[in-house]
Amino acid sequence: MKLFIQNKYEAGFRKKIEDLGYLLKTDESFIFVNNEMETADVVIVDLEYFDKIPSLRNSRKNKILLHSNPFIHIEAVNLNSVLAIINPILGKQDQYILQKSLEKIQQEINISKIKNEIQAKRKVLENLNAKLQLQSNKKLESLVLSHEEETKKNQNEKMLLHFLEFIRTESLRDDFISLLLKFLWKDFKKTGHVYQIGFCIQTSPQQSYFVNFNGEFEKIHFANDSIQGLLEANRLATFFGRPVGKVIHWQLPKFSKEAIFFIELVDPNFSENIVRQYFKERLTLLSLYLDRWMIEKEYKMQVDKWDKTFAAFQGLAHVIDENYVIQKANYLNLEKQTQPSICYKILAGRNAPCASCPIGKSKPTEFYLKENQRVKGNASTFTMEQKNYHFVFYEDLTTVDQLKTQIIQSERMSALGRLGNYLSHEINNPLTGLKSYIQWIQSDSLKHSLPSTLIKDLEEVLKATQRSEKIVANLLSFTQGDQVHLELGNFKEVLDNTLTLLKTALRKHRIFIDLKTDPILIDRQGLQQVLFNLIKNSCQALEKEGIIKIFQEVNMNEYIYTIEDNGPGLNQEIKDNLFLPFMTTKKEGEGTGLGLYLSRRLMERMNAKLKIDTERLHGFKAQLIFKKVSVP
């Protein structure tokens, strides 16, 4: 503790104060010094000094007043912070008071020192705390930040991974682009930044095709413009039917055609960076996969085109390798074959390459495949992956042959028909004349004047004319397109009528019948004629005591009536020409040879079929096939 005393008293107090352990100074500057270390804690002065330094009066500095009268009232002297009043003589009591006062102050000083120290320490502590807090806050912030960044990065990575997986698995699908747009849309939807997303390819310098997706539906547009043109003139607006907001686009870097992805933004200022960043990370990858997709698609289209062209070829076409193994065929499903299919085995039923195989020959060759199919084969050779292959196609000539025959046939028929027509009409005239005149002669008016033998003879002449009429009528019906009267009837009924007509011819033979009375649509007259022809033929072919069987069979849609006999059957010469008109084995004058031809025609007019079994060695079998009718 530091004390100040006036000079004049110094001597009397020095020892005591130093004994007490305090510092004593007489320097006046010691009283008020800014530096706390130097200033006196207590001033020991007399009253007069206060007049000298008036500011000391009111100051709060601890004072010990030196006065010879210790009982002076402090207030009366108008002083502040007086600890004690002591006599400068410093008697024992005064010393005591002085000591005690100083101790008190010392204590106070000590306490306040400690307090200050404590405060200082506290302040330091607080500071430290604050610093620590700051530090830890910063750390937390940075942790949180880095965590957020991590999460964002993670999320970003996740999204990228997801994207990668998506492309890898879906980029081979035909609808990849639409799936892609929808995928990208999902990623953007969360951000709320994108209004529309689209993909545009330039298919030719003045044509583009683009797809856009707005979250709900996808639309495809074709434009007569290059991509540049579309963007420059902002012609996209015409396709969307509304003014278009800001559109940002990216060229696809490794893509084989001109193509872009474009995005229409909701809020151009806010959204652009995020969207750009997103695309930046994905564009190269996307481009690579899209390119592959494009090539796959084009490749598939080409393969498809080729397959379709191949399959559409009217004749037979195939590709075979050097060993005649079929690689591709438009008449065979190769996948269903258990063994390698060999060309000459499958098409020609041969065990070795066909002698007339067109492969290696300079011109197409005509030859036969199995089932007597006549073809003209054209071959060309090509090499692929260092192997030789042959592409061969066959034009079917059998149909051509058949058509030719048919045309010749029908020409012949119509010529014949015209001839027949003409003849029959010409002959009818004199025949009618003959018949009418004879009838006239036979009429009542003249009968009486004629001898009876003449009348009988006339009757014979009449019969002859009637026979002639029948022949002519037959000839006529062969040429005419009579109107067919189709009605519901049954086979048995017509057969019964026919058999009556043939009673005499059937006399010698046995006939077995097994028929029901199912209704079929027939031309009664026509069917009767057919049956007549067939059974008459049988009767004529059969020697004594032949057997004729007539029975019916049924399948899903048809009734099949069979007429068969155990006669000699057909010889080879006939078999090939069965249904040709004028084909007959009967002797001249015994049959017109029109029977089977006519019969077939009659059956066709009834919408029915006539089949003759030509594979038999003995006997004759004919089948009449009628469609089932649905009777209401």
Next chain:
Amino acid sequence: MNILIVDDEALIRKALSRSLATLGYNVYEAENGMQALNILMEKNIEGLVLDIVMPEKNGDEVLKEFQEQIPVVIISAFTGEDLNSELFKNDPRVKAVIKKPFIDLFSTTQEIIRLLT
């Protein structure tokens, strides 16, 4: 009644005309279209039995050139499809077409009478 029978086949003509004559009709005969028209101009024919295919002039030409309103029966060896049936489908004078050969003379004669009267 005066009837004209036109046919190039003599036997048919004779048979028909004699048959009709016995029934009291006055029958004229012509063997081709030219003769037929001559007779039609000169005589007052009230009924016509007409064949189509004939030398010199056909039956349909006769019909075209002779316009008087008398009943006509056509006899022909041809069916309706072969004939220019248009020709007399629209001719109201033609009552029927009887096809040759006749079933028998008697019934044919009756039919002709029925159609012409």
